[in-house]
Amino acid sequence: MTTEQSVIDVNGLAVEVVRKNIKHLYVGVYPPGGRVRVSAPLRIDKDAIRLAVISRLGWIRKRQAQFEQQERQSAREYVSGESHYFEGRRYRLDVIEQNSPPAVLLLNNATLALSVRPGAHRSQREAALDRWYRGQLRDRLPALVEKWEQKIGVQANEVRIRKMKTRWGTCKSRARRIWLNLELMKKPASCLEYVVVHELVHLIERKHNNRFRELMDMHMPQWRSHRDELNRAPLAHGNWEY
Numbered sequence: 001m002t003t004e005q006s007v008i009d010v011n012g013l014a015v016e017v018v019r020k021n022i023k024h025l026y027v028g029v030y031p032p033g034g035r036v037r038v039s040a041p042l043r044i045d046k047d048a049i050r051l052a053v054i055s056r057l058g059w060i061r062k063r064q065a066q067f068e069q070q071e072r073q074s075a076r077e078y079v080s081g082e083s084h085y086f087e088g089r090r091y092r093l094d095v096i097e098q099n100s101p102p103a104v105l106l107l108n109n110a111t112l113a114l115s116v117r118p119g120a121h122r123s124q125r126e127a128a129l130d131r132w133y134r135g136q137l138r139d140r141l142p143a144l145v146e147k148w149e150q151k152i153g154v155q156a157n158e159v160r161i162r163k164m165k166t167r168w169g170t171c172k173s174r175a176r177r178i179w180l181n182l183e184l185m186k187k188p189a190s191c192l193e194y195v196v197v198h199e200l201v202h203l204i205e206r207k208h209n210n211r212f213r214e215l216m217d218m219h220m221p222q223w224r225s226h227r228d229e230l231n232r233a234p235l236a237h238g239n240w241e242y
Contacts, residue, residue, distance in 0.1 A: 008046055010053045013060070017049055022209060025049070027056050031231050034064030065135040078125035084112050086136075088188030096123065102128035130163065133185040137161055137192075141180070143195055152219055154203040168230060171202035187230060194226035 004019040016037045026039045040049055053060070074208055076082060082093045091112035100123075103115040110205045116125055149155050157176040164170075164181045168191075171178050178199045184192045197220050205212040 004042070004131045008050065009096075010050050013053070013057075014016070015049075015053055017046075019044070024210075025052055027053060027060070029060055031067050034060075036060055043186065066184065067194040076126070078122055078129065084129070084185075085186035086112065086133075087185070088191070102131070104129060104132035127201055130182060134161055137180070137182065137185045140189075141190070141196075144193060145200075148193075148197050148200050148219075152197070152200050152204070152215075154200050156200065156203065169199045171206075172200045173203055173206050176203060190226050191230040194220065194223055194230060 006017050008015050008017055013036060016035065017040060018037065019040050022041050023041060023124045025041065025044060026065070028037045028039070029035070030037060036053070037054065038049055040052075045161060078093070078095065080093060081093045083090050085091070086092050086106065087107065091106070092110060094107075094111050094113045096115045097118040097120070098115055099117060101114065102117070102120075104116075105113045107113050114125060114129055116128055117128070120128075133186065138161065141161075143228060145159055156178050159178045160181065161180050161182055163183065164179070166179045167179075167181060168184060178196075179194060180192075180199070184195060198216070201212060201215045201219065220226070
């Protein structure tokens, strides 16, 4: 598909413009910093795009203000007392040093106990916790994917997990391979389910176009509320464009 990318200035606002072979113009504001992106048909010129953005400036500023006010999670050091998330709930991390293999245990719906060997440095503590998240996600995926494959009428050849900085999920439609972000285990279960549905629908329609939205509406009518929850701070990712 032909695409053209550029950045234009609209009243001091930097706007990323992506021209595609689509019928309608869409304006999006994305967390965490309120980045503005316009998807526009190839036939529309810059003046028309500027007018479209200007007509939505009030809404854009409001969305940016909402992102600015949201709580942000600072870089994690994996030390006792930090807040960490699991299935949408916040837990206090308790790091326990002992001569045994690393382990993670949820205590009283409030504490995430991380057991590591004495002297384990930050990267080792992070790796231990990521392995636990990966195991939790791997346990949940087979039933979830099978459920939605049957409902949607598609089948993925492979579903893999990896830690991604700018995507909650991605789909390689030709290989019928889906990748899911390890960070999804920190979000509510409804968000994980939404991303699974989103990527499976991409096996039918590769683009984020009207047909894609119609398919999402048909199979998961409440998908927009799940998308909003997914992108809500403190765990929102900057380039998410669902």
